[in-house]
Amino acid sequence: FWQYGEWEEVRVDDLLPTLGNKLVYLSSPERNEFWSSLLEKAYAKLKGGYRALEMGYPHEAMVDMTGGVTEVFNLPLVSMNLPELLRNLLAKGALINCANGKGPLEQKNELGILFKHAYSMTAVERVNTSNGFVDLVRILNPWGNTEWTGPWSDINSGEWRTVSPEEQSRLNRVRREDGEFWMSVFDFQLNFDMVEVCHLTQALGEPGAGVKPWNCVMHHGDWVPNISAGGSHKSSLYWQNPQFLLDLTEVDFVPGNTTKTCSFIVALMQKYQRLRRIRVHLFLHIYPAHPKTTFLSSEDLLKIPPICYNHYSSGREVIIHSSLHPGRYIIIPSTSEPNQHGEFLLRVLTEPGNSATPAQKPTPHDVSLIKEPSYPHQAALPSLVSIRQLFNKHSDKKGSCKPLNLHRLLSEALQGGVLAGSEKYLSLEHCKSLVVLMDSHGIARLDWDDFETLWNKIRKWTDIFLVYDTNKTHHLEYREVEPALKAAGITVNDLLLQLVGLRYTEPDLTISYPGFLYLLMKLETMIHKFQAYDMMGQGTITISYSQWLHMTMYN
Incomplete structure (x- = not known):
């Protein structure tokens, strides 16, 4: 399992908890299939027991399983073309979960969708029907059995009669209640309000044919209280926090899009948050930099507003997913209050050709009015x-x-x-x-x-x-x-x-x-x-x- 930038091996035996000769926890409908049960046992051992797996966050589990970077967003806030967004995410190998949080836990709405239950999105397709093209998504209920009963459902849905057998074969449509079903993007937006996306990196190697994961650069660091000078919060960004240089040169290739920008994801993860029972609120700021600049002084930070930033959060990880014009930028991870202790992992995901490195502080020969921060251990x-x-x-x-x-x-x-x-x-x-x-x-x-x-x-x-x-x-x-x-x-x-x-x-x-x-x-x-x-x-x-x-x- 991926733990703060390292792969940690967990060894288990094949003795699984049973009651009445049936598995107590995760099981497969195939009687001779046990990999999922063994994976669950290993994950429980990593986290401290099966009880530790109850009511967790799927997006954090996806990180532990894959080493990817996750972001969570609400569907009503998605302003861009949703089918195109989902297609692009899946094309890069992203794992997508979705849920409806507007009802009692694990109870169904009138069309079969369970409230506060994690579903997976497995495909997005533009389907040719006798009435024109329709954007469909394929959703998986990992529990099986309970499925969507509205338009485009598996059983007795008239919409499928408008689709040719050849088109249905292309979609690998299965007509049985196995937990996986199709629905229109329109109905998806009506019945789900939250999406969790896990962006894959090269951490797992090549995920599959046609999938192009992000390039990922990792940097470990920490904030140490009372080491540097004080001042305003913006000034203290210079004194107390490391800086990272983001060079964007390779423009995204998007057919038909004339906007020349470079996509990237910056993820700031605080380490051992639950272990220490200390809630640190995290900030990410991204500042524009001069082509020859590799570090921003406190004077620079007082003059230049950030071009991107996140709303502070006490969660395990905060991210900025955006795109900027080609150029040089400075990333500064920080805590919401000065003099807070914490260890962090900064990950920067970019398209091939772009890079992120620790920003180089100016040498004494480059310094005029800039005071150079120092650390006592030096x-x-x-x-x-x-x-x-x-x-x-x-x-x-x-x-x-x-x-x-x-x-x-x-x-x-x-x-x-x-x-x-x-x-x-x-x-x-x-x-x-x-x-x-x-x-x-x-x-x-x-x-x-x-x-x-x-x-x-x-x-x-x-x-x-x-x-x-x-x-x-x-x-x-x-x-x-x-x-x-x-x-x-x-x-x-x-x-x-x-x-x-x-x-x-x-x-x-x-x-x-x-x-x-x-x-x-x-x-x-x-x-x-x-x-x-x-x-x-x-x-x-x-x-x-x-x-x-x-x-x-x-x-």
Whole structure:
């Protein structure tokens, strides 16, 4: 399953829950077909149990299954030619769900459509009838049995008598109540009010003949509170948020359309939203840029209005799906309030030939009145190039980093920076735990990919540590622990704070820099493990969330 930019493998056995010798959950009408039941079991294991799959969001499940980008829109708000829009979406391999939310859950309207029930759209066709051409859509009810009973339905519909047998054969029309049915686009708009579209990317490879998925570029990032200067929200877009350069050069090929524009989709996903139980409202802004500009200063942002933006949302993902004239643009992902913590994944979908890359900040030689933002870790830690050299120096011949190697590596990395001297508080036990908590292969050692993930966490947490180390002693005062944890996106209660004081502080009740890294790594890992067993995100398994942290942190 696709999880925040990575494919995660889930292994299951073939023991499926039954009652009265019948499957309790998803089943196929074919007695020997079990792939869907096994897929459901794997997805339930990923999310924490079968109960976690009840009443979810289909568009989020489609992302997890395909690695695509989803958008949700209301049919009354679709102003363009709907059949043409749907045809273009399906031609690019998009998955389309639809629903009617205007009635009681799972009850039928007078023509057989279930309320608040997820249907799939499987085809859009212009059909030749004896009365002229009609646009039809083919809809699938995954439950089967219950179907549309209005015009163009499968059973006893007079409209099909106006269509030749050859045309019906082209449509692969099936005359039985199997859950799949045809209806006119007009009736579709009357009986459905919400559409979910999952745009496919190259993540799955070539989906099928004639299907042309979007090109997709992914960028991981995070917002760290209290790192940069304040100011107005628009000014803080420069100080606190990364910028991404969008180059649009390839114009869409649309027969008969003389408007030369380039289509694109920008999707901003916040990571681990439910895990941390923190609602961050997301913004996306897209600004025009000069052909030679790769970065917008705070002065630029105060002068230039955004050309595209979304209405802020606390959902898992927000998107902008639009088209612009060829040119250069800047994408800025942000939170609705300054100084909010969060990790994000930015995905940019474009037609072949267009691109999106991290925007390059101006070099000192390019700067006149522009103040360059900086991050505290830059004065404390080596660059990524230097740390790669240190990794190669201290890892074994197979490119693996064991706890002792990690201890030597981190000790050398801290020398020479503003945290020099704090390495004496780094213990081998810290490094053993860091290796165990970050090891993705179960071999008690880190390869470069594992270490790079750890190093990115260390850089982010170092920023937070240096902000709250107000006395510059390389130790956090006990009173600074709670706000520092909150800046890292972790909220703890008084009992856990007492536990931190007992278990993770030095004799003078301060936390050293290495101890702070270890504490955050421990907390983050335990929260992830708790979430794996938390049914439906309710904050309880067989013990409470706080009890879980209390128990696991003391180990």
